[in-house]
Amino acid sequence: MKKYTQQHEWLQQIGEVWRVGVSDYAQDQLGDVVAVELPAPGAKLSAGGECAVIESVKAASEVYAPAEGEVTAVNEALAENPQLVNESPEDEGWIWEMRIAEGNLPDGLMNAAEYKTFSAGDS
Template sequence: MTMSELRYTEDHEWIRVEGDTATVGISAYAQEQMGDVVFVELPEPGRALAQGDEAAVVESVKAASEVYSPLTGEVSEANPALEETPGLVNEDPTGEGWLFKLKMAEPAEAEGLMDAEAYQTFLAGL
């Protein structure tokens, strides 16, 4: 997967849009800041989320961090692999370590998120 396919939020979530579904995870930067992920609390499929709603919690050896929904929609799937192997968030944050999938209600919201270049610029300013 190329970085250019991802869109980012200022809270360090990423999305990858396929059709009317967006896969959501946390960025490589976010997982580096957190350290080793030990537990992930994921949203239940069928849960409706508005853009900016708290959707999941990622717990690391350092702290617990909320993950916010980058888009409005309904959770269609949560990553079952993370129950057994939460460290996938560290090992492959934009691949196997995805958190949940959303059936988008407002696909245009994705256009408002940062592309990879804009996100790198944002990180440089932190």
């Protein structure tokens, strides 16, 4: 089950790691994605720190680490097909996976219904 942050990112636990991406609402706000700068596998992230950058035609938008932890994998498909972030933001357009220690998950994560209400109020 996906959990959403107020920064319009989603997290999903897959086995031992958490997969992270941006929400459908976020990709819609960004417009055409033309490049994604990915973190390095093994990179140590601090909660709220800059981790990836999504480049659209007009602007660069930072994606922040939702929690402290270590990057275990990145979505290499985005190097060739950055538009996956637009086409499939919450599935094939995932950005990175990270290990998050128990207790390091941020407070205030939303489920899909809660996030829908939240993002509707943001527009």
